[in-house]
Amino acid sequence: MINPLLQRHLWTEFSLHKLLMAPAILGAIFALSALTVAETPERLWGFLAAAGLTLFGLIVVIAGTWRAGRTVPDQKTNRTWENIRLSSLSSWQLACGELLGATSYYWYGGAICLLMVIVSTLASPAAAKNMGDLSVILFLAAFLTHVTALQLSLSGAGTPEQTKPVSFTACFIFSFIAPLSIRQLIDWNTAAMVITVYPSQLPEILPARWYGLSISNVSAIILSYALMIMWGLIGLNQTMRRELQLTTPVIVWISFIVFCLIYFTGFTFNPNDTTSASDSPLNRPFNIMMWLLTTSFSSLALFLKQSGPLFPLAFAFCLSLCFTYFMAFWEPKDITALRRFKSALAQKNWRNISSLYPRWLATAQISMVVGLVFLGVASYTSRLNPFALGIGAMLLFLCRDLGVILLLSLQHKSGRRSFMAFVYLFALYVLLPGLLAGATQGADWTFIFIPGQVTSWPAVVIPPLVQGLFIWSLVWRNWRSAAGIPPDGPLQSRPEILTT
Amino acid sequence: MNDLSTFSAAAIAVENVTFDYPGRRALAGVSFRIPRHSITALVGPNGAGKTTLLRCLAALDLPFSGQVKILDIDTASAPRHVHTHLGYLADTYGLYDGLTVHQSLVHAASLRAIVGDDIPARVMRAAERLGIADRLPALASTLSRGLRQRLAIAQAIIHDPAVLLLDEPASGLDPEARQDLSALLRELQHGGMTIMVSSHILAELEDYSSEMLILDKGRIVDHTPIKGHSLTAPRTRRLVLELGGSSDGVAAKLALEAEVSKINATGDGIEFQFSGDGTAQVNFLKRLVTQGVAVRALWERRTSFQDTYVARVRRDREENT
Numbered sequence: 001m002i003n004p005l006l007q008r009h010l011w012t013e014f015s016l017h018k019l020l021m022a023p024a025i026l027g028a029i030f031a032l033s034a035l036t037v038a039e040t041p042e043r044l045w046g047f048l049a050a051a052g053l054t055l056f057g058l059i060v061v062i063a064g065t066w067r068a069g070r071t072v073p074d075q076k077t078n079r080t081w082e083n084i085r086l087s088s089l090s091s092w093q094l095a096c097g098e099l100l101g102a103t104s105y106y107w108y109g110g111a112i113c114l115l116m117v118i119v120s121t122l123a124s125p126a127a128a129k130n131m132g133d134l135s136v137i138l139f140l141a142a143f144l145t146h147v148t149a150l151q152l153s154l155s156g157a158g159t160p161e162q163t164k165p166v167s168f169t170a171c172f173i174f175s176f177i178a179p180l181s182i183r184q185l186i187d188w189n190t191a192a193m194v195i196t197v198y199p200s201q202l203p204e205i206l207p208a209r210w211y212g213l214s215i216s217n218v219s220a221i222i223l224s225y226a227l228m229i230m231w232g233l234i235g236l237n238q239t240m241r242r243e244l245q246l247t248t249p250v251i252v253w254i255s256f257i258v259f260c261l262i263y264f265t266g267f268t269f270n271p272n273d274t275t276s277a278s279d280s281p282l283n284r285p286f287n288i289m290m291w292l293l294t295t296s297f298s299s300l301a302l303f304l305k306q307s308g309p310l311f312p313l314a315f316a317f318c319l320s321l322c323f324t325y326f327m328a329f330w331e332p333k334d335i336t337a338l339r340r341f342k343s344a345l346a347q348k349n350w351r352n353i354s355s356l357y358p359r360w361l362a363t364a365q366i367s368m369v370v371g372l373v374f375l376g377v378a379s380y381t382s383r384l385n386p387f388a389l390g391i392g393a394m395l396l397f398l399c400r401d402l403g404v405i406l407l408l409s410l411q412h413k414s415g416r417r418s419f420m421a422f423v424y425l426f427a428l429y430v431l432l433p434g435l436l437a438g439a440t441q442g443a444d445w446t447f448i449f450i451p452g453q454v455t456s457w458p459a460v461v462i463p464p465l466v467q468g469l470f471i472w473s474l475v476w477r478n479w480r481s482a483a484g485i486p487p488d489g490p491l492q493s494r495p496e497i498l499t500t
Numbered sequence: 501m502n503d504l505s506t507f508s509a510a511a512i513a514v515e516n517v518t519f520d521y522p523g524r525r526a527l528a529g530v531s532f533r534i535p536r537h538s539i540t541a542l543v544g545p546n547g548a549g550k551t552t553l554l555r556c557l558a559a560l561d562l563p564f565s566g567q568v569k570i571l572d573i574d575t576a577s578a579p580r581h582v583h584t585h586l587g588y589l590a591d592t593y594g595l596y597d598g599l600t601v602h603q604s605l606v607h608a609a610s611l612r613a614i615v616g617d618d619i620p621a622r623v624m625r626a627a628e629r630l631g632i633a634d635r636l637p638a639l640a641s642t643l644s645r646g647l648r649q650r651l652a653i654a655q656a657i658i659h660d661p662a663v664l665l666l667d668e669p670a671s672g673l674d675p676e677a678r679q680d681l682s683a684l685l686r687e688l689q690h691g692g693m694t695i696m697v698s699s700h701i702l703a704e705l706e707d708y709s710s711e712m713l714i715l716d717k718g719r720i721v722d723h724t725p726i727k728g729h730s731l732t733a734p735r736t737r738r739l740v741l742e743l744g745g746s747s748d749g750v751a752a753k754l755a756l757e758a759e760v761s762k763i764n765a766t767g768d769g770i771e772f773q774f775s776g777d778g779t780a781q782v783n784f785l786k787r788l789v790t791q792g793v794a795v796r797a798l799w800e801r802r803t804s805f806q807d808t809y810v811a812r813v814r815r816d817r818e819e820n821t
Contacts, residue, residue: 004610012598079594083655085560086583088613245559245579277815334522 004089005097006104013105022109024056030116045124049131052116053138059113060142064106069149071102084243091240095150095233103146111144133218140225147232154239155330157273182389210266220267227263231256250357257323257366265316310381313374317391321398327360329418333409335479364402371395389460393451396464401425403471410478510569511536511663511694512557517566519552519718526552527563528718534696534711539689541705541726542698543716543809550698551591553715554665556590557696565704570663584613587661591668591698593652597641601632601651604640605658612659626654629684645672653681657688664688664695670704682707714812723811738801739781742769744794753791757784771801 030048037047075081084094100107114135121131208220215223236257238248337356344352373390378388405421435445448463519527526549534540542550555561556568558578568575570582596604602628604733614622627633630650635643640651649672657664670678678701685695685708696713699705705712706726714721743750750770754760763792773779781798788795 001616003612006605007610008596008599008603008607012596013604075594078596079590079592080596081607082560082588082590083594083611086558086586086588088580088584089611245562245575336520336522336564339520343565456741 003093003097003101003284004087005094009097009101009104013101018105019108023112026109026112026116031053042126045120045138048393049117053114053131053134056110056113056135056142057138058116060103060106060110061138061145064103064110064142065145065149067106068099068103069153070144070426071098071153072150073153083263085245087238091237091244091246094240094243095236099146099236101148102150103155108278114139120180135376137221137225138220140222144225144229147236151232151236151239152330154243189452208267224263227259231259246352247355249354250359250362250466251354254362254366257320257363261316261319261366261370264319265312268312269316270440310374310378313370313377315371315395317367317374320370321394324360324367324398325401326362327363328405331358331360331420333358333360333406333417335410340480343440351426360402367398368395371398389457390451392466393447393460396461396468397451400464400468400471401467403475407471407475407478410475463476509536510534511571512696513567513569513572514553514557515545515567515569517553517556517563517568519549519556521552521562526718527556530566530718530720532638532713532714532720532723534694534713536694537689537692538710539685539695539697539708540711540713541702542696542713542715543700543702543705544721545813547717548715549718550715551667554667554696554698557663558586558665560588561585562773567658585662587656587659587664589628589652589656589666589669591671595640595648595651597639599640599642601627601638601643602636604651605636605654608655608658614659622658626658629657630654630681630689645776646674646677647744649673650677660693662692662694664693665758666695666697668699669697670699670701671679678704702809712808714809716813716816721816722808724808724812736773736775738771739796740766740769740771740799741775741788741795742797742799744796746794753788753793757787759784769797 030051033048033051034044037044070113072081075084087094089097117131117135193413208215208217210220235254238252242248298498338358341353341356341358344356371394375388375391375395378385404424405418408424409417428449433449436445436448449457510533512532514533515531517527517530518525520564528622530549530553542553543581544550552561556563556575558572559568559569559582560577562576562579564728571585573581573585575582596607599607602623605617605626609619609622624633627636630653632647632650632654635647640648643651649669653669656666670681673681682704687696689695689708689710697705697709709726712724712726714723741750741754747765747770751763751765754763754770754772759774760772761775762769762773774784776784783800785795
């Protein structure tokens with residue numbers, strides 16, 4: 001029997017009109033392309049293959065992802081999602097039905113485009129060089145962005161309307177760019193090739209190295225996508241389980257984070273590499289993840305640049321920090337959820353503890369472990385130099401930042417919490433250090449607000465420790481007085497805000 | 501943890517349930533039991549916690565503390581098992597506007613794991629029950645509000661659930677459709693279904709409800725049986741004695757009766773509280789006639805749903821201030 005959700009999507013997405021419209025419009029575009037570039041057959045077929053792949057990217061990757069990220073929020077808005085939650089379907093049926101059903105029409109359009117690529121490749125193999133590899137990569141990229149968009153649309157804090165644009169952006173960063181951004185896996189040429197979808201230079205690129213093992217670039221990219229898709233589906237299943245009121249053990253999330261740290265760090269690790277700081281991966285021609293880090297977090301980029309032989313550990317630490325901050329902002333952290341978790345802890349109900357364990361907290365704890373290992377190795381190898389002190393400062397500032405995010409989560413109304421936390425952290429990391437630098441006229445006191453290059457322990461420890469203690473004391477005070485509702489106490493009558 | 505094993509006869513057993521939203525408590529220590537094959541009216545002012553309670557019963561939301569059992573199944577430990585026995589219509593329900601009525605019902609049936617061969621019969625049965633069999637080819641988006649409501653109810657009962665939870669099912673229905681809904685609910689009850697209906701329209705609930713559950717500020721104010729009580733079971737009620745002649749000395753005679761209390765002379769006779777069963781009432785009447793009291797009529801003064809509800813909510817609020 002066909003999946004009921006897939007069947008419903010097919011009913012709504014595939015009218016006769018829409019079935020005929022897609023091939024008609026795409027056929028017209030291809031015909032127009034053929035008329036425009038009809039100089040030589042080889043050039044024509046190459047252009048048609050590139051056009052097919054570009055359209056596939058636009059239709060399936062871009063539009064399909066947008067649709068995948070909208071399907072559940074739209075059902076929540078239209079009040080039909082509760083019927084799905086009450087259904088007899090399993091979490092896997094839910095995940096597959098929504099994932100394939102919502103994007104089915106986009107896959108239909110994409111299939112027409114891929115048909116064009118196949119025809120072009122068969123007609124002129126030389127002109128459509130590497131189109132097969134690119135098609136597979138784009139196909140997997142599309143699937144991964146769909147999975148991620150659907151999952152993010154279900155898991156974020158705030159209303160569906162608020163999470164839609166964020167989930168759309170985030171799924172591209174995490175799904176489309178990140179797997180292609182592995183060190184040595186992709187350089188500027190590859191990025192340009194993938195993004196502009198023109199005949200590639202793939203065979204000319206040096207093979208990727210994973211913990212010293214040599215692996216072809218295409219294989220590494222495809223393997224990375226396949227693994228991320230596997231984790232994406234596992235994550236989607238977990239999200240659907242939560243929708244169905246089933247338990248979602250935290251070990252799945254921890255496994256995902258640990259896997260990412262080990263797997264992606266493998267591409268930064270080369271036992272025979274004796275590169276100095278000046279030859280660190282940041283100095284390589286182009287790397288999207290490094291570029292993102294450089295532009296977004298200049299301190300992190302500098303930190304990575306200085307890590308030298310410890311680059312793999314530094315990379316793993318930075319990656320865990322990225323996950324921690326993302327989850328701290330993304331995951332809902334309302335007082336009720338935290339009180340449920342506290343209650344489960346008090347009752348030593350391990351099943352509930354595992355299910356309710358805040359994912360941002362688990363990720364932060366992993367960051368702490370990775371950071372402490374990194375700190376230990378850095379201290380052992382080069383004594384307590386400013387670099388090692390910087391790691392300690394980053395850990396302390398992480399605690400402060402989590403306190404800020406949690407404090408605002410307990411205070412502000414739904415929807416504004418993450419934004420307010422972002423504004424406060426922006427002030428702490430950019431505005432206040434800027435003002436301080438301007439006021440002190442050259443004397444570097446910015447280490448008070450951001451992990452800086454300092455040479456003494458007190459300068460590293462005291463500023464974030466004082467700020468952290470202050471913030472966490474406020475968190476504790478808010479926690480105790482949150483809404484004035486004792487866990488098992490009498491009803492605190494608040495008729496003005498009671499709603500059904 | 502409370503032991504609910506003794507409540508196996510109850511279709512719905514709720515024990516000390518608390519539910520919090522961020523910054524506010526929606527349900528505070530709610531406990532009650534609903535017998536099988538009954539229709540319970542869930543009433544209360546706006547913001548009382550009715551929808552939250554129904555969502556907890558439907559295992560769509562998990563209470564912060566306490567226990568909810570549907571047909572003896574714990575919603576916290578086996579929510580999916582509960583879902584298979586449950587039909588639920590939310591107050592703000594939704595329909596897929598791009599589907600026809602027939603497709604909507606087929607979709608609802610397949611969501612409820614009804615096997616393919618059974619689906620056409622189930623669809624027709626649900627459509628006929630709700631009077632929308634002639635609308636099967638119509639798109640849901642083209643239906644009037646009342647017909648959309650009927651379609652939503654048809655979807656909720658297509659799998660013949662043992663427990664049906666309806667949140668404001670009559671809103672948007674015209675008087676005739678409301679009457680049809682009352683008849684349908686009675687039919688479903690006679691078919692063995694346990695139904696809980698949340699509504700603001702008390703007069704209509706009175707037609708078919710056997711129990712009334714009053715919720716206010718997240719607490720159960722009252723849980724009263726309305727119908728279905730046995731004539732032989734002793735219970736306290738207000739009786740009115742209409743006399744064909746003088747009422748002199750009648751009050752004194754009534755005061756001597758063991759089952760009688762709180763005697764008042766009213767415009768239409770003498771009203772008093774009677775605490776005996778049906779047999780005691782027959783014997784009481786015989787004694788009055790034997791003593792020469794000119795009895796024209798003896799009837800029970802029933803309190804309307806509305807009166808009971810308002811009186812209980814007011815009394816509760818006075819007690820809590």
